[in-house]
Amino acid sequence: MAEPADGADDLLATRRRKLEALRASGVDPFPHEFDGVEPIEAVRAAHSGLAAGDETSVGHRVAGRLAARRGQGKMAFLDLVDRSGRLQLQARVDELGVDGMDRLLGLDLGDLIGVDGVAFMSRRGELSLRVQGFVLLAKSLRPPPEKHHGLTDVETRFRRRELDLMANQEARELFILRARVISAVRGFLDAEGFIEVETPVLQPLYGGAAARPFTTHHNALDREFYLRIATELYLKRLIVGGLERVYELGKDFRNEGVDSTHNPEFTMLEWYEAYADYLDVAERCERLVSTVASSIGYSGEFDLSPPWRRETLPEAIRTRTGIDIMEMHDRDSLAGAMSARGLSVPKDEGWPKLVDELVSKHVEPTLLEPTFLMDYPVELSPFAKRHRSVPGLVERFEAYVGGMEIANAFTELNDPDEQRRRFEEQRALAGAGDVEAQPYDEAFVEALEQGMPPTGGIGIGIDRLVMVLTGRRSIREVVLFPAMRD
C-alpha cells in the first residue's frame, strides 16, 4: 500500500500501475488476437546468408515474450523469445517517434508483444528486426526469472514449470523432444499395423502389475473405483475380440514411493500382438527404440541399435553372485546360499522375493548397455506363459538401459485354467499379507475362455525412455508437473 513515487513500492504494484496507465490511455492490455505470426526460427531460416551489416527490406511479423533490453534513449535493443527461439529487436526513435519509443521501452520484461519489423544483420553479426510497429498482446504482472542465470531452483522449476519453460531454453527443448518421441512411437506402431485404443482409467478391479492402486469414489453409482495400474488385462480382451494388434499410450497410477525413477502417475505404452511370442516382441521393441532414437537425432551415451544384448535371468544371477537359482528351488537353500556369500537376505520373504532381491541388487545395476534380461521365475509373473523348454520359468523379459528398467514383456498366458490357478496363487499371497498381489479377475479369465490366440505383449515406460533419450537422471526432469508434497 506504500505510495508510488520511486522505489518504495514493490515489483507487483509497479506493474499494476503500468497496467492501469495503459488502460487509461486507451490501450487494451489483453487484446484478443494477433494474426499472421511467423516463428522466429523461420525468420532466421529466411536470412541465413546475411553478413554483418547487411540490410534487407524484408518485413516479418513475430510475437513472443520480452526477455531482455539493452540501451535506452534514442536507440535500444530488445530480445523477443518464442517457442522456437530468440530474436533481437532494434528500437529507434527515428522509426518509432518519441512516443512510440517511450511506449516500447516502458514495457516490462515478461510482457507478451507482437512486432512488425524489417530484418537486418547487426554490425556484430546478429540477425535483428528493426521495429516498425508493435502491440502489447498481454501484460505480465509478475517479474520473470533472472535473465542470465535463468531459473535454477529445482523446487521452483518443478512446482512452477511455466517459469522453467519461459526462462530455460533446455526445458522447452526437452519437452518438445518428448512430444516428438511420443509422436514417433505412434508413427512406428501405426505403420506396423497396430491400432491405438483407449481402455478405462477408472476400473472396478485393478490388475496387470504388482503395485498398490489409488482408489476413488463414484457418487452416482455409490461405489469405489481404482485408477488403473496397467492396461494389460483390458488390452488382452481386445486381442480375444480379434483386434489382433493394439496399443495404448496413457497414464498409469501406482500408489507407492516417489524417487528419481518413480512418479505416482506416469506414461505407459503397452502393445499386444496376436500370433507373436516374446522373442518377436523383443525384436520389435529394440527396433522401435532405435527408430525413435534416430528420428529425434539421439546421440547419447548408449548404442541403441539392434540387436540388444540378451541374457537369461538365472544365468545373470549366476555370473554375478555364483548362485544358481535353478538348483535352489526352496526358500531355505537359496537364503543359505545368499548368506554364505555374505549377501543380505530379506527377512520373512519367500523364494520369489529373494530372487527379486538378487536381480535388483546384483544384476540390474550392471545392465548399462541395452539388454534384454530373459526368462523369469513363474512365481514372479502371474500373466506370462510357461517357458517352452525350461520348467519353472516363464517367457518374459525386462529391457534395461543405463541400469534402469524401461520395458517388461512376455509371451502372454492364454490358457484360462492356468490363469485361474495363477490368480489362486495370488489370492494366497494376498491372504499372507502381500499388498501387491493380483486381485482375482473373473471377467478376464472368462475372456480367455473364449479363446485368445498366442500373443506377445509389452509395457514400455515412456518417461524412462525419454530419460534415456535425453540423458536425464530424474523422472521429474521429463514430467512437466511431477508429484510434490503440499
Add this chain to the structure above:
RNA sequence: GCCGCCGUAGCUCAGUUGGCAGAGCAGCGGACUUUUAAUCCGAGGGUCGCAGGUUCGAAUCCUGCCGGCGGCACCA
C-alpha cells in the same frame, strides 16, 4: 520410514569466531543512436522456511516442524 545436505530480496548467490542484512540481475529516477550479461550516476527493496530454546546479543548455536535434493528402505 531412517540418515545426510540444503532453505537469505522477484531471480542468481555471498554472509568470517554469535556483534547494525550484503552483491549482481530485475524494478524505480536520470544520462546515452549499433548493443550482445550494454555502460554510467542516484535512490529503494528482507517473515534470513516456520515455531520454540540458549545468549547481553542468533541468518549463524540447540530442539521440533514444513519443504527440496541425495542415499537407504519400500516399489516391476
